[in-house]
Amino acid sequence: MTLVQAETTAVRRPTAGKRRLGVPKTVLNGLSVLIGIGVWWGFAVSGFDIPAPPAVAERAVELIADGTLAEDAAASLVRVFTGFALGVLLAVPVGFLMGWYPPVRALVEPWIQFFRTIPPLAIIPLAIVLMGIEETPKIFVIFLASFLSCVIATLQGVVNVDRTLLNAARVLGAGDRVIFARVVIPASSPFILVGMRVGLGSSWATLVAAELIAAQQGLGYRMQSAQLYYDLPTIFVGLISIGVLGLAMDRLLLLAERRLTSWQETR
Amino acid sequence: MITIEHVRKVFPLQGSEFVALGDVDLELADNEFVTVVGPSGCGKTTLMNILAGLETPTSGRALVDGEPVTGPGPERGVIFQQYALFPWLTVRKNVEFGLRTAGVPRARRREIADRFIALVGLERFADALPKTLSGGMKQRVAIARAYAVGPSILLMDEPFGAVDAMTRVRLQEQLLTTWSQEKRTVVFVTHDVDEAVFLANRVIVMAADPGRVSEIIEVDLPYPRTEEIRLSAPFATLRNRVWSAVHRHEAPVR
Numbered sequence: 001m002t003l004v005q006a007e008t009t010a011v012r013r014p015t016a017g018k019r020r021l022g023v024p025k026t027v028l029n030g031l032s033v034l035i036g037i038g039v040w041w042g043f044a045v046s047g048f049d050i051p052a053p054p055a056v057a058e059r060a061v062e063l064i065a066d067g068t069l070a071e072d073a074a075a076s077l078v079r080v081f082t083g084f085a086l087g088v089l090l091a092v093p094v095g096f097l098m099g100w101y102p103p104v105r106a107l108v109e110p111w112i113q114f115f116r117t118i119p120p121l122a123i124i125p126l127a128i129v130l131m132g133i134e135e136t137p138k139i140f141v142i143f144l145a146s147f148l149s150c151v152i153a154t155l156q157g158v159v160n161v162d163r164t165l166l167n168a169a170r171v172l173g174a175g176d177r178v179i180f181a182r183v184v185i186p187a188s189s190p191f192i193l194v195g196m197r198v199g200l201g202s203s204w205a206t207l208v209a210a211e212l213i214a215a216q217q218g219l220g221y222r223m224q225s226a227q228l229y230y231d232l233p234t235i236f237v238g239l240i241s242i243g244v245l246g247l248a249m250d251r252l253l254l255l256a257e258r259r260l261t262s263w264q265e266t267r
Numbered sequence: 268m269i270t271i272e273h274v275r276k277v278f279p280l281q282g283s284e285f286v287a288l289g290d291v292d293l294e295l296a297d298n299e300f301v302t303v304v305g306p307s308g309c310g311k312t313t314l315m316n317i318l319a320g321l322e323t324p325t326s327g328r329a330l331v332d333g334e335p336v337t338g339p340g341p342e343r344g345v346i347f348q349q350y351a352l353f354p355w356l357t358v359r360k361n362v363e364f365g366l367r368t369a370g371v372p373r374a375r376r377r378e379i380a381d382r383f384i385a386l387v388g389l390e391r392f393a394d395a396l397p398k399t400l401s402g403g404m405k406q407r408v409a410i411a412r413a414y415a416v417g418p419s420i421l422l423m424d425e426p427f428g429a430v431d432a433m434t435r436v437r438l439q440e441q442l443l444t445t446w447s448q449e450k451r452t453v454v455f456v457t458h459d460v461d462e463a464v465f466l467a468n469r470v471i472v473m474a475a476d477p478g479r480v481s482e483i484i485e486v487d488l489p490y491p492r493t494e495e496i497r498l499s500a501p502f503a504t505l506r507n508r509v510w511s512a513v514h515r516h517e518a519p520v521r
Contacts, residue, residue, distance in 0.1 A: 167321055168351035171339040172365035172416060182364075186355045263355040265398045 051233045056240070059233035068222070073241060075217040076207060079135065080249075083142025084203045088196055091147045095154025099188075100180070105155070112151060120145040120206045124213055138210045145206045146199035153195020157188025190264060193257040200253060204246045269295040269318065269420065269452065273327035276313050276478075287313040289477030290327070297419070298450040302463040303471045304513060310478025311456045315424050318454060319345045331420065341369065344413030344451075348425040350405040352397040358384060358408050359393045365416035383411040386445055403427075403434040410445065420452045427462065439465055443492055460513060464506045465492055472512040482512045 037053055044052035051059075063069040098105040120141045127137035161184055169179045211220025219238050226234035271293040278285045288310040295301055303311045316322040317329050320339040329336040331343065339345075352361050362380040371379070384393050387407040397405055406426055413421055427435045439462060446453060457463050463470045467486050474481035486505055488496055496502055 162351075164347055164349050164351040165353060168345070168347060168353075169364070169368075170321070171319055171343070171345040172412070173339070173341045173368045174364075178368055183353065186353070189355075263396050263398060265354060 049232075051236055056233045056236040060237045060240075063234070063237055069237065069241065072217060072219045072222045072238075073245060075215075076211065076219045076242075077245070079138050079211075079218065080142055080200075080203050080207050083139040083207070084146045084200055086139070087143045087146030087148075087199060087203070088150050090143075091150035091195070091199075092154050092192060095151045095192075096158055096180075096184070096188075098151070098155045099158025100184070109155075112148060115144070116148050116152070120148075120202070121209050124210055128214060133214045138207065138215065141210050142203045142207050145202045146196075149199040149202055150192065150195040153191045153198070154188060157191030157195075158184055160191065161187040190257070190261040193253070193260060197250060197253045197257065200249055201246070204242075204249065208242055268297055268332055269293070269454070270330040270333075271314075271318075271327070272330065274314070274317060274324045274329060275326045276310065276317065276322070277325045286477035288317075288324070289479055291478070291480055293471070293480060295452060295454065297452055300446060300453045300455070300466055300468050301471060302455045302457055302467040302469075303473060304457055304460060304463040304509065305473030305478075305481075306475050306513065307458065308478070309473040309475040311473050312424055313478065314473075315345075315422050315454060315456050318420075319343060319422050321345075341365070341416050342418050343420045343422060344416055344418035346406070346409050346413050346421065346423040346426045348428045350397070350402070350409050350429075352405055352408055352412075354397050357394050357396055358389060358400070361397070361408055362412045362415050364412065369416070379415055380411075383414045384408075386414065386448065387411045387441070401434075402430045403438055406430065406438060407441070410442065414445075414449060414451075418451065420454070423453065423455045425456055425458065427459075428457070435459075435462070440492075442466070443490065447490060460506055460510045461497075464502065464509055465497055470509050472509060481515075484509055484512065 040050075041053050044050050060069070094108065098108055123141055123144060124137065127140050131137040131140060165183055165187060166179060169183045174182070207218075208220040211218040212224045215221040215224075219242050223235045223238035226232075226238070271291055274288055274291045275286070276288040278287055291310075291314065303314065305311050313322065317324050318331075318336065320336050320343070331340075336343075353364065356364065359377070359380050362384055363376045366376040366379060381390075381393065384390055387410055389404060389407055389411070392400060392404065397408070400408065409426070427438050430438065443466065453466075455463075455466055464486055470484045470486060471480055472482040472484065473479065484505065488499075488501060488505070
C-alpha cells in the first residue's frame with residue numbers, strides 16, 4: 001500500500017514550499033504553464049512536425065462551436081462516473097467486510113491481489129468478446145479499475161483503526177454496530193478518500209484508452225478518428241481536454257478530502 | 268464496592284507462559300480513591316483491564332457490587348493513557364458519545380455534556396476539535412467523557428503519563444477537585460510514587476514476576492490536598508514508605 005501512504009504524506013504538507021521565495025505559489029504555477037506553452041511553440045516553429053498553439057486553439061474553438069467537444073467530453077465523463085460510482089459503491093462495503101472479518105479477507109484478498117496485477121486495459125479484449133462493443137465493456141473496465149484501488153484502501157483504513165479508540169467506544173457502552181458506524185467508518189474515511197482519488201485517476205486513464213479501441217463517441221474516439229486523417233490539431237485538443245478534465249476531477253476530490261478529513265492531526 | 272477474588276491472568280509467551288497476575292485479592296470501598304503503583308510488568312494495567320471488562324481473568328473473578336464483571340459496562344468509566352478521544356468529533360460530541368450510545372435525547376445530552384465540560388474547565392473549547400488541544404486538555408476531555416455516562420467507578424490507566432511534569436501536577440490537583448465535587452470510586456494506575464501518594468486514600472503497591480499485591484499503604488492525609496501537603500513532612504514519610512515498598516520488590520534488571 002505504498003502508493004496510498006505516499007499520497008497521504010504528500011497531502012499532509014501543503015505549505016512546505018511556501019517560504020522558499022517571496023513569489024506566491026499560484027503566480028509560479030501560472031508562469032510554469034506559460035513557459036510550457038512557449039517551449040511547445042518553440043518546437044513547432046523550429047521544424048518539428050507538430051501544430052503550433054494558435055492552430056490548436058483555432059481547432060478547439062471549432063470543436064467547441066459545433067458541440068463536438070462537449071459531446072465527446074460528456075460521453076467520456078458519463079462512462080467514467082458510472083464505472084467509478086459502481087466501483088466505489090461496491091469497494092467500500094467489500095473493503096469493510098474484509099477488514100472487519102478476517103475469514104472474508106482471507107477468501108477475497110488473493111483475487112483482488114491477482115486482478116490488481118493485470119492492467120485493466122488487458123481485460124478489454126475479453127470484455128469486448130463477452131459484452132459486445134456497446135457501453136458495457138468500457139464501464140466494466142472502469143468499474144474494475146476503481147474498485148481495485150478503492151477496496152485495498154478501505155481495507156487498509158479498517159485495519160489501521162486505532163485499537164484504543166475501539167476500546168474507548170466499548171467502555172462507553174457501544175456495541176459492534178455502533179462501533180462500526182461511529183468509529184470504524186469515520187476513522188477509515190481518510191484512507192477511503194485517498195483510494196477514491198487513486199481510483200478516479202486510473203479510471204480516467206483506462207477509459208480514454210478503452211475508447212481508442214472501441215467507441216463511437218468520446219475523447220479517445222475523437223483522437224483515434226483524427227489519427228486516420230492525420231489531423232494533429234484535433235489530437236492535441238483531445239489530449240489537452242483529457243488532461244484538464246482529469247486534473248479538475250482530481251482537484252475536486254482533493255478538496256473534498258481536505259474538508260472531510262480536516263480533523264486529522266498533522267504530523 | 269469492588270471485589271477481586273483470586274484473580275490470575277496468564278498470557279502465552281513464545282511457547283511458555285507469562286504470569287501477569289498471580290492470585291490477586293483486593294477489596295475497594297465505595298468512593299475510595301485508590302492508586303495502584305508498581306514497576307513495569309507487575310500487572311497493574313492488566314488488573315485495570317480486567318476491572319474494565321476489556322480482558323477476562325484466566326481464573327478467579329472481579330465483582331462490582333456483587334455482580335461479576337463480564338464485559339465493559341456504563342457503571343465503569345475508563346480513562347486511557349493515550350487519551351483515546353475521537354479525533355473527528357468536537358470536545359462536546361466526544362463527551363456526548365456515551366450518552367448518545369445510551370439513547371439520551373439530544374437536549375438532555377447537551378445539558379449533561381456542558382455540565383461536565385464545565386467541571387473540567389473547558390467551556391471555551393466545547394466546539395474545538397481534539398487536534399487543537401494540548402495533551403493535558405485532551406485528558407480533561409477524556410475525564411469529562413467518562414464522567415458524563417454517570418459511572419460509579421472510574422478506572423484510570425496512567426492518565427497523566429504522557430504530559431510534562433508541571434501539567435501533571437496541575438492535572439492531579441484538578442482531578443481531586445473534580446472528584447471532591449463528584450465522588451466516585453477511583454482506581455488510578457501510575458508508576459509515579461509522588462502521584463500515587465498525593466491522590467490516594469490508599470496506595471496499592473504491586474510487585475512483578477508474578478504480578479501481585481505486595482503492600483497496601485493507607486494515606487491518612489486530609490483532603491483537599493494542597494501544595495502545602497505535598498511539601499509536608501508526613502507526605503515525605505509516606506512517599507518514602509511507598510518508594511521503598513516499590514523498590515524492595517522490584518525484579519533486578521537483567
